[in-house]
Amino acid sequence: MENGKIYWSREVATLLGIGDSTLRKWCLELEKAGYAFVRDENDKRAFFDKDVLALRDMQILIRKGITLENAAISLQTRLKQKEQAAIVLSGLEDNSRSDQAFTKTDLIAKNEFLEYQQAFFEQLEFQLLPKIRNEIKQELELKFEEKITRLERLLQDSVERRDALLMDTLRKIQEETQRQIATAQETKKKRFWGLF
Template sequence: MEHSIFTTEAAKILGVGVSTLRKYAALLEAKGYEFDRGHHNNGRIFKEDDLVLLSSMLKKMEEGMSVEAAAESMVGQGRKASPLLSQSNDLQEFIAQIKELEVQQASLTEMNRHLVKQVEILTEKIEEREREQQLFRLIEESRKKKKRKGIAFLGPLNSLAGKR
């Protein structure tokens, strides 16, 4: 039977801090690697294969590889998460994206309503201004006609008074 250890002991064996080991293990899990878990506290249980994998990852980082790249290169060599778990995570991400899109759509719909109201208000103002301009033109034309009629009306009076 394979020997299993918890995080504190594994960190000592690898020569890293406990929080550092947890960070690296979480990164590997995010990339699809699967660690066994304890029944009581759900803590990671490290087996010999896990320690070999983490040790190789640390060596790659010492050689200048980034943590992300080292983790990525290690995941292909280790135990993969079950396809059902991967599909479940993909489905959860997809559902989260759909919810985010629904929120964005609601926001865009509200903005569209607001813009439609603004267009209606501006259209009413334009129509009102056109009516005012038409009314102003009619008043001007009427004033000019009255002025011409007044001059025509005064014409015979001016000729009687001897003015020409």
């Protein structure tokens, strides 16, 4: 059983500044990635300090633009690495306290752990890199489409302003031409009647 203060969903959501439904989604995604929360007899999650810290780390990853799924996988990977490192370190401390040299079995186990960790990182890289590349590509395409749309709007506005200015200029020219024609006709009439 865990030690420390127990928090319930509403308290954790308040601490993180998120809604209950968001917390539920995050927890489900973490559980899908292999994280285990303690549950009470009513199957409600009980959160301990380590869980709150894990969720805060997840919140940071999400704010950096990492998808919920990738944030959960990354966080669970990091937590497993810490856990495995703690096991190795505790083994080292036990051996150093007893002043015993490493046995061949200890060295083989540590070597297997390092090989497992290396394979795990390679697998994680293999799984996450295409997803991250795809997300970046989609984001760039979206930004490109937004820029194209904005440029099309600017072009359309420019064309509309040009057309409005052109029509205004044509109207003024037409009015001036009609005024000049009217003035010329008045002048002709005055000359014509001036002869009599």
